[in-house]
Amino acid sequence: MTLGTTDAPRANGGRPAPDFERFRGTSGYIASRALVDAVNCALALERPLLVKGEPGTGKTLLARHVAEGLGLPLDAWHIKSTSKAEDGLYVYDTVQRLNDARFGDGDVKDVRRYIRLGPLGRVFSAESRQVLLIDEIDKADLEFPNDILREIDEMRFTVLETGDEVVARERPMVIITSNNEKELPDAFLRRCVFHFIDFPDVEQMREIVAVHHPRVEQQLLEQVLVKFYWLRDQKELRKRPSTSELIDWIAALLRAGADATQLASEIPFMGALLKNEQDTRAIGSFLERGGKPPANFEALGTKRRH
Ligand SMILES: Nc1ncnc2c1ncn2[C@@H]1O[C@H](COP(=O)(O)OP(=O)(O)OP(=O)(O)O)[C@@H](O)[C@H]1O
Ligand SMILES: [Mg+2]
Numbered sequence: 001m002t003l004g005t006t007d008a009p010r011a012n013g014g015r016p017a018p019d020f021e022r023f024r025g026t027s028g029y030i031a032s033r034a035l036v037d038a039v040n041c042a043l044a045l046e047r048p049l050l051v052k053g054e055p056g057t058g059k060t061l062l063a064r065h066v067a068e069g070l071g072l073p074l075d076a077w078h079i080k081s082t083s084k085a086e087d088g089l090y091v092y093d094t095v096q097r098l099n100d101a102r103f104g105d106g107d108v109k110d111v112r113r114y115i116r117l118g119p120l121g122r123v124f125s126a127e128s129r130q131v132l133l134i135d136e137i138d139k140a141d142l143e144f145p146n147d148i149l150r151e152i153d154e155m156r157f158t159v160l161e162t163g164d165e166v167v168a169r170e171r172p173m174v175i176i177t178s179n180n181e182k183e184l185p186d187a188f189l190r191r192c193v194f195h196f197i198d199f200p201d202v203e204q205m206r207e208i209v210a211v212h213h214p215r216v217e218q219q220l221l222e223q224v225l226v227k228f229y230w231l232r233d234q235k236e237l238r239k240r241p242s243t244s245e246l247i248d249w250i251a252a253l254l255r256a257g258a259d260a261t262q263l264a265s266e267i268p269f270m271g272a273l274l275k276n277e278q279d280t281r282a283i284g285s286f287l288e289r290g291g292k293p294p295a296n297f298e299a300l301g302t303k304r305r306h
Contacts, residue, residue: 020044022070029058029065030200030207038195039066045193048134048152048174050184053197056242058208059177062197063133066175073126076133077119083140085147088120089157089166111161120151121166129170138181145188153191200243202229202297212247219260222296224250227263230293230300231273236282241273248272265292 023039025031031039039062042049051059067074077088093114101108123130137145151157155168176192178184200208202225209221216224228249232240241249249272258268266287267273274280287293294300 023066024069026065026069028068028211029061030204030211031062031065032198032204035062035195035197038193042175042193043070043173046171048176048192050176050178050189050192050194051197052178052180052194054199054240054242055179056244057197057199058243059197060133060135063131063135063175063177066173067131070131070173072129072131072173074131074133075119075123075126076135078135079137079139079144081139081141083144085144085151086118088118088134088148089151090115090117090121090159092116092161112164115159115162115164117166120148121157123172124155124157124166124168126172127169129172131173131175134174134176136179137176138178138184142182142185145184149188149191199232205243205246208243209247209250213250213254216250216254217260220253220258220263221250223260223263224253226295226297226300227267227293228273229297231267231283233300234283237274237279239275239279245273245275264295267293 020040022043023036025036038049038051051062053059063076064074077083092111093116097108097111097114100106106113117125119132119134123132134148152174155171156165158165205225205228206221209216209225224246228241228246231237234240249269252269252272256268262268267283270280270283274283
């Protein structure tokens with residue numbers, strides 16, 4: 001993670017204490033100063049970091065880079081609408097036990113053989129400190145965040161079937177992402193450090209693009225960014241393209257050998273950027289009517305760069 005150049009200066013104007021700044025970033029992820037501070041704040045308080053932001057703004061990727069930056073292993077729990085808090089702790093594999101009983105395979109009396117730890121269980125019982133990503137917590141039902149509160153707070157739980165207690169040896173760094181599909185309960189929020197990833201401005205976006213496409217030619221990059229921010233400005237779009245779509249679009253342009261002049265009157269590979277037919281139709285008909293997207297940032301207007 002490298003720091004974006006557009007970061008506001010720190011409120012105190014000074015540098016943080018070195019033992020506070022445990023996380024300094026990696027070269028593969030561009031983070032604002034505020035995001036790095038939020039990670040270090042969560043580390044110092046030993047609280048989960050809750051990250052929100054538009055889809056494609058690097059919430060999930062952040063966890064990988066925090067783990068890399070801290071030199072710790074990463075475990076992930078990808079939440080689905082059917083996810084239950086208990087699954088994060090452990091599941092009791094009754095089906096396997098039944099099969100073993102039927103086919104006389106192994107010692108079915110030893111219930112411990114059938115306890116499968118979930119992601120929380122695994123990071124608690126790991127020998128060393130881990131980073132745990134709980135991805136898209138808002139996908140689960142409303143009770144889910146409250147249901148995992150106690151275990152995350154206390155860092156311990158009991159396996160009911162065996163009476164064994166699983167206690168975290170080292171408090172994991174927990175990163176939770178949310179796309180804002182549901183409001184999260186206040187009791188849950190109280191226990192987290194919160195950060196909202198703002199959509200990158202042009203300068204920060206140049207740095208993000210450089211991480212993924214270091215050799216993109218300057219004139220092409222300029223045209224790509226002007227067109228991309230212009231598209232994001234179009235009010236009629238139902239789904240504005242995000243960072244990850246921009247990265248894909250550039251990959252497609254590079255592979256096809258596109259050059260800057262081609263982008264003057266058309267937007268090739270629109271399907272990499274716009275993801276529904278109303279949006280592609282709206283932009284397509286604008287271009288067909290002879291409409292021209294702006295050719296540079298001056299024409300786009302400085303106020304409308306985000
Ligand atoms: N700050 C960044 N630095 C480097 N790459 C980034 C950054 N932000 C986004 N990206 C690129 O965008 C892609 C999408 O990021 P990611 O999947 O983490 O987004 P997300 O916020 O989790 O999206 P969603 O809400 O849809 O899950 C990444 O794989 C990466 O290519
Ligand atoms: Mg994600």
